Amino acid sequence: MTDTKIGSKAAPVRFENVSKVFGKDVVAVDNINLNVEAGKLVTLLGPSGCGKTTTLRMIAGLEMASSGKILIGDRDVTKLPATDRDVSMVFQSYALFPHMSVLENVMYGLTFSGFAKEEARSRALNGLELVGLQGFDSRLPSELSGGQQQRVAVARALVLEPQVLLFDEPLSNLDAKLRRQVREDIRAIQQDLGLTVVYVTHDQEEALAVSDEIVVMRNAAIAQMGTPRQLYDAPNDRFVADFIGEANLLECQIVEINGDAATIEIEGYRHTLPRRGLSEGAATIAVRPSRLVIGSHQGIPATVAKATYVGVRMEYTLTGEFGQVFAVHDDVDAPLDPGTEIKMGFADKGPVLLPG
Incomplete structure (x- = not known):
């Protein structure tokens, strides 16, 4: 050789x-x-x-x-x-x-x-x-x-x-x-x-x-x-948000801009994240299923529509005025039953604004 x-x-x-x-x-x-x-x-x-x-x-x-x-x-x-x-x-x-x-x-x-x-x-x-x-x-x-x-x-x-x-x-x-x-x-x-x-x-x-x-x-x-x-x-x-892994797309309002940060609001719930060049007004965020916080003290009202046990985690379909989202949770020992009303929030590094 x-x-x-x-x-x-x-x-x-x-x-x-x-x-x-x-x-x-x-x-x-x-x-x-x-x-x-x-x-x-x-x-x-x-x-x-x-x-x-x-x-x-x-x-x-x-x-x-x-x-x-x-x-x-x-x-x-x-x-x-x-x-x-x-x-x-x-x-x-x-x-x-x-x-x-x-x-x-x-x-x-x-x-x-x-x-x-x-x-x-x-x-x-x-x-x-x-x-x-x-x-x-x-x-x-x-x-x-x-x-x-x-x-x-x-x-x-x-x-x-x-x-x-x-x-x-x-x-x-x-x-x-x-x-x-x-x-x-x-x-x-x-x-x-x-x-x-x-x-x-x-x-x-x-x-x-x-x-x-x-x-x-x-x-x-x-x-x-x-x-x-x-x-x-x-x-x-x-398109990219939905094609690269699973993503929940939610409509929101950008209510405040502070430098490179934006504060968004959905049904009274606020979250601060990078603004990505956007200005105040209507916008869309993408949230991965693992970055939705289920059962937070403050959040967006939601109802558990479906709960599925897949071994290492629970998978939930949540519904509300925002529409429908898919969420995952590591707690398989205390699953939420369909019909349970909860509050849904975002992890600190949770949603991302979509410039396009």
Whole structure:
């Protein structure tokens, strides 16, 4: 094997005013600007049809940009075919050859790229070790679990030592428990090897768990970019607030501004929070279910409409003049019965005003 360390070739990816139009008027990606730093994992997140997969495929060279510029490192790859881009892609379906052994599957891309058989074998064995599958080289894909098959697909991409590694919905064929394990594996490999990874998913929890940065897409454009915590704690609008984790959206009045702080009021209950550039008047807040305080001495009148025990916590649906909200509470030993009237408040770091 060469002395080149996998991940040492990691390169940044940059989109400059990139659009993709299919046919005459189907805009799949609309004039986006994007910067993926070398060695970072950036997730493209959004609902079906938002443009995330088309964006990924344009990095890979499987789709060509209609306008704009795509750079990998300092190299303009906008017009280059996939074979000349030095990227590898892990597909949703794994795309393993069923008649080939695990080792042969991992070697395939190396052999196709012109590596001698022994060099390809050495790299493939090293790749299997990286993903925790040493000793599995003689098995067929049908003899592996779904998670193990996914790791083979990752190893096959890794051994090519790409500048950028791409993942297209890599966990969608796995059950919930296995999804958690494999996403942790992918994140650990990415961090250990310093890989540049662009990752596509529609699963918010998955994006929060694996990403250095998340790009939320909507209607072929970027709605908001930021770290998982930035997007979760300070969404820019209703769409991002509701799409990144669960959020209760409540109408309120901003009744006082004091520097960068605003005091809001809902049914006589007041709370102070960052103003986020807003002025006095009608506004909307987003409140995570875990940041609603149930049974506070002062608060908004509410009624427990539904109570559900899920083991580690209680889940409540609360109703009132504000409409309906979803709340969670850690006290499973003294649950509230449906019909109970309570006061509902906000945690100190509770709601966030939505500028959009």
